[in-house]
Amino acid sequence: MKIPVFWDEVQLLHDPAAELSNGRLVAYAEKPARARAIFDTLAGSGLVEIQAPGRLDEALLHTVHDAAYIALLRGAWADWLKEGCSGDAMAGCWPVRGQRDVPLTRVQARLGAACFDAGTPITAHTLAAAEAAAAIGQAAGSAVAQGARLAFGLCRPPGHHAGRDYMGGYCYFNNAALAVEQLLASGADRVAVLDVDYHQGNGTQDIFYARPDVFFASIHCDPASDFPYYWGRAEETGSGPGLGTTLNLPLSRGTDWASYEPALQAALCAIRRFQPRALVISYGADTFEADPISHFRLKTEDYRRMGAAIAELEFPMAVVMEGGYDIGALGANVLLFLEGLAQR
Numbered sequence: 001m002k003i004p005v006f007w008d009e010v011q012l013l014h015d016p017a018a019e020l021s022n023g024r025l026v027a028y029a030e031k032p033a034r035a036r037a038i039f040d041t042l043a044g045s046g047l048v049e050i051q052a053p054g055r056l057d058e059a060l061l062h063t064v065h066d067a068a069y070i071a072l073l074r075g076a077w078a079d080w081l082k083e084g085c086s087g088d089a090m091a092g093c094w095p096v097r098g099q100r101d102v103p104l105t106r107v108q109a110r111l112g113a114a115c116f117d118a119g120t121p122i123t124a125h126t127l128a129a130a131e132a133a134a135a136i137g138q139a140a141g142s143a144v145a146q147g148a149r150l151a152f153g154l155c156r157p158p159g160h161h162a163g164r165d166y167m168g169g170y171c172y173f174n175n176a177a178l179a180v181e182q183l184l185a186s187g188a189d190r191v192a193v194l195d196v197d198y199h200q201g202n203g204t205q206d207i208f209y210a211r212p213d214v215f216f217a218s219i220h221c222d223p224a225s226d227f228p229y230y231w232g233r234a235e236e237t238g239s240g241p242g243l244g245t246t247l248n249l250p251l252s253r254g255t256d257w258a259s260y261e262p263a264l265q266a267a268l269c270a271i272r273r274f275q276p277r278a279l280v281i282s283y284g285a286d287t288f289e290a291d292p293i294s295h296f297r298l299k300t301e302d303y304r305r306m307g308a309a310i311a312e313l314e315f316p317m318a319v320v321m322e323g324g325y326d327i328g329a330l331g332a333n334v335l336l337f338l339e340g341l342a343q344r
């Protein structure tokens with residue numbers, strides 16, 4: 001059985017010029033070539049069947065994201081041009097925590113209030129790419145809801161840093177959350193998310209923080225040293241009816257497979273206890289030893305081990321693509337993970 005892979009080449013058109021990194025404007029790391037490399041490797045593998053996603057469901061998108069936030073993203077590029085700005089649309093001014101809510105008119109100000117870093121520039125094609133990625137998240141969830149044991153959403157831009165009404169960390173819409181909501185809408189009563197990207201999945205955590213029906217587990221680099229800094233401590237465990245349904249497993253820089261594997265087993269154990277109907281995996285290959293913006297030391301063969309360990313869970317799985325920036329190894333790091341997951 002071939003693994004369904006959802007893909008839309010519109011995603012390649014999103015190509016921001018630059019991001020802020022350690023005090024400098026540098027070339028944007030979340031490049032179109034990432035998705036192209038993954039697509040080429042998977043398409044040439046014989047393991048997958050490439051499929052177009054269905055139409056993005058407006059109601060589902062509004063289940064995950066705030067209406068005003070969706071409208072902001074949809075209008076941002078036109079507003080930016082109308083206000084006479086050039087370059088990619090991005091904020092250069094941000095409100096601080098606890099500030100009084102004030103009405104904002106300039107798109108520059110509205111963007112500032114809806115993001116937590118300078119990692120989400122908006123170009124002429126960003127919205128189309130982000131909507132395609134969201135549709136792909138939805139399609140991966142839908143395939144699993146319809147009986148697939150494993151499906152892969154080749155999403156770009158990624159999604160796990162995007163919350164209900166904010167963007168950040170290269171993410172605009174939360175593709176994994178769309179997969180979750182699609183599964184819940186199709187009758188699953190409990191869904192778990194396992195986020196193995198190097199960076200903590202703050203957006204997914206926030207979206208489901210008070211929810212008893214969605215378990216969120218994230219294994220990531222300690223936010224004391226790494227992005228997204230303001231989320232991802234072990235003490236963050238959920239709130240209200242969702243207390244106990246969030247699990248953060250921060251690891252230190254330099255983590256290799258020997259120190260990663262026990263955290264993975266702890267996450268799998270907690271997910272098993274939750275007894276979900278399905279699992280959504282936010283897969284990032286930025287835990288790779290040569291990743292240009294990250295500091296773990298996993299090797300290409302470790303991704304097959306990771307996939308095989310997760311495959312021990314009996315639940316059907318929808319994988320959505322998050323980060324991973326070493327373009328040379330990215331295709332293999334995705335393919336081996338899917339091979340590991342499929343060997344059951």
Ligand code: Q9C
Pocket residue numbers: 020021022119158159160161169170171197199227284286293322323324
């Ligand atoms: N010097 C994802 O992997 N910038 N997002 C870090 C690096 C943000 C990563 C600065 C990294 C965001 C989906």
Ligand code: ZN
Pocket residue numbers: 197198199284286322323324
């Ligand atoms: Zn990441």
